[in-house]
Amino acid sequence: MNTTRPSSLLLLFLLLATSWVQAATPVPKAPAIGAKAYLLEDFHSGQTLAEKNADQRMEPASITKLMSAYVIFHEIRDGNLALGDKIRISKKAWRTPGSRMFVEVNSEVSVADLIKGMIIQSGNDATVALAEHIAGSEDSFANLMNHYAKELGLGNSHFTNSTGLPDKDHYTTARDIARVARALIREFPEYYQWYSQRKFTYNKITQYNRNKLLWRDESVDGLKTGHTDSAGYCLVTSAERDGMRLISVVLGTRSEEARADASQALLNYGFRFFETHKLYDGNSKLTSARVWKGASENVDLGLAETLYVTIPRGEYKNLDASMKVQERIIAPVAKGQTLGHVLIQLDGKAVAEKDLVALQAVGEGSFWQRIVDEGLLYFE
Secondary structure (H helix, E strand, O other): OEEEOOOOOHHHHHHHHOOOOOOOOOOOOOOOOOOOEEEEEEOOOOOEEEEEOOOOOEOOHHHHHHHHHHHHHHHHHOOOOOOOOEEEOOHHHHHOOOOOOOOOOOOEEEHHHHHHHHHOOOOHHHHHHHHHHHHOOHHHHHHHHHHHHHHOOOOOOEOOOOOOOOOOOOEEOHHHHHHHHHHHHHHOHHHHHHHHOOEEEEOOEEEEOOOOHHHHOOOEEEEEEEEEOOOEEEEEEEEEEOOEEEEEEEEEEOOHHHHHHHHHHHHHHHHHHEEEEEEEOOOOOOEEEEOEOEOOOEEEEEOOOOEEEEEEOOOHHHEEEEEEEOOOOEOOEOOOOEEEEEEEEEOOEEEEEEEEEEOOOEOEOOHHHHHHHHHHHHHO
């Protein structure tokens, strides 16, 4: 493998252009949070900024409805469900205990209203009604939840219902919850706006979003509260300030006020002491490499996805980027094939590493080209 510098001048230019910024701010320990588990991470880079028991399996209560929403939004995107569809409310949905939207048995309610009831009012009745309509039963819907959980890489989660009512086999972790939250925001921005809605009226009953931070912090625009006696008070929060978005997960606090205060403390810590930068766009050429025995002599290399890094404030000028490209690349080359990697370091420590992939396919060259290159390789 040979080490080269990125051919793109973007990073170098930005590093030089921002070299005058203020000195780096020392990063203190994360604030002490009175929760059984918590996690703070950057939305774009996915970097964890603070955590406690983030991989410990815990009861999620109504945070479960984030996973339910993910399944429901997929059903809409796939054309199996429409916001204007009417759903008949079953006795099971109507009788589901816990927080309610107050739908009436045998009434027909639109999918859009039920989703708002699930998100804003945390209605268990609305969630069960949607689950039954989509999958035939709540048990079958839970199977869909587990299917998508596997696709998202939630290695420590298992769902037995759509609402988060207590069950010994119903669990997740703070890290898995953050992954679901990121997926919701990234994949379904058109529906994410409902998570910032402060109140919703149905059947002449107005209920308010239980996320107190929607009133306290203008940068907060979601996501979901949860509470049972066994799970405690939980809150998943997302906020954006100056283009930087953070997600906090707080599980197992003692009160509504405690979960709000804990989430606010984490968000303030993250925004105060860290900054996120986009370094390279996905599917954009960063360099090119020689291809032997190919129909083309060179192949463009880049990243499959946009690369973001989250670092302590004031440290941007100390970033260092390098590349390692495979020494001998021999055709055929498939589009997306890994041919090296990009390494981003801060003060000698790796902060991000991504594969360099082929941005186009290169087929085998002619018989004559292969013979010529074989000879050149012999003497290289």
